């Protein structure tokens with residue numbers, strides 16, 4: 408056994424000697440590519456590098472840390488899917504521990520604790536299990552439509568929180584009521600997630616580049632400890648307030664009987680899973696919905712075509728349910744195109760290698776950070792001609808049937824693929840279908856919105872002005888008859 412291990416190490420070292428690193432900018436002697444590594448909007452720099460080095464796999468290194476950037480679906484699926492036993496770790500970011508985010512599945516190293524979390528998600532969010540949440544989704548989405556009627560010029564106030572409303576009602580039976588500015592649980596969670604995500608942007612935290620700095624006392628200036636400790640406090644508050652709410656619900660026997668959610672909490676999910684879901688689900692889901700709304704404003708013909716399909720298949724005086732999904736191929740194509748046009752994550756969460764590897768003759772050392780450039784996949788000219796245009800038609804074959812490209816890459820890869828993808832898919836799809844059934848999505852007359860927003864997800868994240876005009880009287884009348892909108 409020992410001899411086999413030593414032989415394997417010697418073989419890999421030899422391979423290293425005979426295999427170069429993937430191409431990339433030439434490193435300087437001591438600091439490597441430290442100054443080349445982009446701080447913000449890194450995907451734009453990676454696009455330039457891919458063109459310059461004619462390669463779908465790139466390499467840079469800084470202070471001994473290797474970073475490999477994957478730009479094609481072929482390279483990504485070969486490494487992350489087929490060799491997932493090597494490519495499923497996460498980079499070690501000390502700031503995670505300082506912020507108190509070690510409980511977060513997304514940032515966890517590949518190992519037993521992570522597996523325990525994944526088993527929990529698999530049990531509750533696999534395809535068949537996700538169907539159980541359809542009623543809760545529908546209820547919240549229809550409530551959102553009704554709210555649009557009261558604020559047709561500021562619908563973003565309501566759709567920005569739909570992901571959070573669904574997650575909180577599903578997880579804790581907590582009824583988050585928009586507008587949510589005064590909701591303590593929501594406010595601290597949003598702040599903790601936003602600030603924490605900013606600290607994880609490459610280059611934002613010096614302690615991630617120089618991990619030994621984590622041993623300095625927390626008062627030491629210039630390291631970012633002060634901000635990290637603020638996030639830790641917010642995170643603790645977030646966990647404490649959700650826990651307080653769950654305990655108060657459990658203490659209420661009447662609620663225990665009727666709430667499926669509380670009984671789920673009593674089944675003791677691994678520590679922190681609820682908080683992880685609340686951190687991961689709302690913001691990604693709303694980013695996808697915001698992209699859809701932007702597309703509907705910019706492409707009114709696409710919107711009209713989808714509405715004609717809805718009217719024909721489910722009728723003009725009906726609201727859709729998830730059961731209608733397979734009868735609405737054009738809407739399905741819009742759903743796919745939304746994920747492709749502006750992927751929620753231009754760069755999916757980085758993976759890390761747990762052993763040395765060789766791909767296409769290039770050496771990839773153990774411990775490398777693997778950056779997955781989703782946008783390069785989604786905007787590959789050979790697969791998606793005119794990639795900046797929103798064209799659902801690209802998902803149909805010559806026989807006008809939907810093709811096999813379901814844009815699954817929007818949810819990541821391999822063993823770390825998003826465990827909430829079924830839930831996210833049905834929430835986003837039903838939101839799209841419901842909005843188009845009841846409203847015309849319009850640009851406000853003074854709007855300057857244009858497709859340049861493609862590259863500014865932060866701008867479209869629920870901030871782009873939009874107007875929702877009721878399509879016909881049916882929905883307005885139905886909303887007045889409140890009870891008929893409740894799930895049966």
Ligand code: HEM
Pocket residue numbers: 512513514515525532683684687688689691692695751752755756757758817818819820821822823824825826827828830831832835
């Ligand atoms: C449109 C909505 C969503 C998008 C686009 C999205 C996308 C992603 C992506 C790209 C990853 C990283 C995958 C990788 O490393 O290869 C991820 C991870 C994750 N997502 Fe989602 N997600 C969405 C919604 C959700 C929802 C609704 C939940 C919870 C129910 C969720 C829970 C998670 C968790 C826990 C991880 C960490 C997985 C791990 O590291 O093993 N996400 N998601």
